[in-house]
Amino acid sequence: MIDISFSPEVSDAKTKNLPIVALESTIITHGMPYPQNVETARKVEATIRAAGAIPATIAVLEGRIHAGLTDEQLETLGQAQNVAKLSRADLAACVATGGTGATTVAATMICAHLAGIGVFATGGIGGVHRGAESTFDISADLKELAETPVTVVAAGAKAILDLPKTLEVLETYGVPVIAYGQDDFPAFWSRSSGMKAPLRMDTAEQIALAQKTRTAMGLPGGQLVANPIPVDAEIPAETLAPIISAALSEADAKGITGKAVTPFLLQRIFELTEGKSLAANIELVLNNARLAAAIAQSMTH
Numbered sequence: 626m627i628d629i630s631f632s633p634e635v636s637d638a639k640t641k642n643l644p645i646v647a648l649e650s651t652i653i654t655h656g657m658p659y660p661q662n663v664e665t666a667r668k669v670e671a672t673i674r675a676a677g678a679i680p681a682t683i684a685v686l687e688g689r690i691h692a693g694l695t696d697e698q699l700e701t702l703g704q705a706q707n708v709a710k711l712s713r714a715d716l717a718a719c720v721a722t723g724g725t726g727a728t729t730v731a732a733t734m735i736c737a738h739l740a741g742i743g744v745f746a747t748g749g750i751g752g753v754h755r756g757a758e759s760t761f762d763i764s765a766d767l768k769e770l771a772e773t774p775v776t777v778v779a780a781g782a783k784a785i786l787d788l789p790k791t792l793e794v795l796e797t798y799g800v801p802v803i804a805y806g807q808d809d810f811p812a813f814w815s816r817s818s819g820m821k822a823p824l825r826m827d828t829a830e831q832i833a834l835a836q837k838t839r840t841a842m843g844l845p846g847g848q849l850v851a852n853p854i855p856v857d858a859e860i861p862a863e864t865l866a867p868i869i870s871a872a873l874s875e876a877d878a879k880g881i882t883g884k885a886v887t888p889f890l891l892q893r894i895f896e897l898t899e900g901k902s903l904a905a906n907i908e909l910v911l912n913n914a915r916l917a918a919a920i921a922q923s924m925t926h
């Protein structure tokens with residue numbers, strides 16, 4: 626069995642069967658610039674505690690999977706350059722070779738499950754990239770949701786992706802996509818993508834029960850809970866559309882491919898919106914942390 630380094634707080638929560646929420650670390654190393662990345666990570670943790678659950682930020686440090694990071698570990702990771710971005714394909718190799726890396730949604734789900742944690746909050750999941758019909762660039766996050774029993778709370782997926790194709794692939798993989806409190810599938814910075822979500826739920830209890838039922842039926846995999854960004858933090862889709870197009874053309878012109886695509890686009894959108902995309906991103910992550918804490922509480926009853 627792989628041994629996991631639990632922080633004292635997470636270890637205590639496990640002993641007492643308290644609700645725990647897992648958090649990813651790629652959002653820290655590749656999703657947001659320093660120092661807002663570390664400030665946000667701390668705020669997200671504080672929000673989860675205030676909502677009555679225990680946060681467990683996941684990362685691989687010198688070959689060990691950590692569930693719960695100290696302030697110092699968070700700061701080091703937030704400042705580090707060229708940290709590996711770990712998904713399902715490279716997680717075991719990183720542990721085996723004593724490496725250090727940040728975990729994506731897919732790798733965080735795997736580690737959370739190993740650590741006995743059933744809920745995970747993040748900003749946005751990876752998905753089917755635009756042009757995937759020629760590049761085949763489809764995030765491993767989607768298949769992970771089909772295989773690993775962790776409920777992931779996100780604000781939908783970003784409009785840098787092909788959202789209709791992302792929903793199609795999730796359906797093919799048999800992943801429940803649940804919009805929280807509305808009919809529409811949210812689009813990260815905007816509350817609606819203009820598409821209906823396949824499922825809608827209005828309470829954390831229903832979401833927790835749906836995951837329990839899925840597992841009880843012998844169905845592997847988790848659920849995607851798509852929680853819309855709060856109204857006052859929303860950026861209209863029309864405002865972002867030209868910025869996203871510009872970022873996509875640049876990525877194309879520069880020949881950015883593979884793992885570098887998502888971080889490149891996020892950074893360019895941050896620059897082109899003069900930081901407005903980041904402010905919205907922070908608010909939606911905090912909102913997801915609150916809902917995940919409520920789901921974690923329902924799961925422990």
Ligand code: PSU
Binds near residue numbers: 649728729730763
């Ligand atoms: N989408 C975001 N912010 C992020 C990511 C995605 O809005 O930080 C990160 C997550 O860690 C996600 C990963 O799991 O990027 C997906 O990368 P890829 O598309 O290379 O699978």
Ligand code: MN
Binds near residue numbers: 763764765
């Ligand atoms: Mn990819």
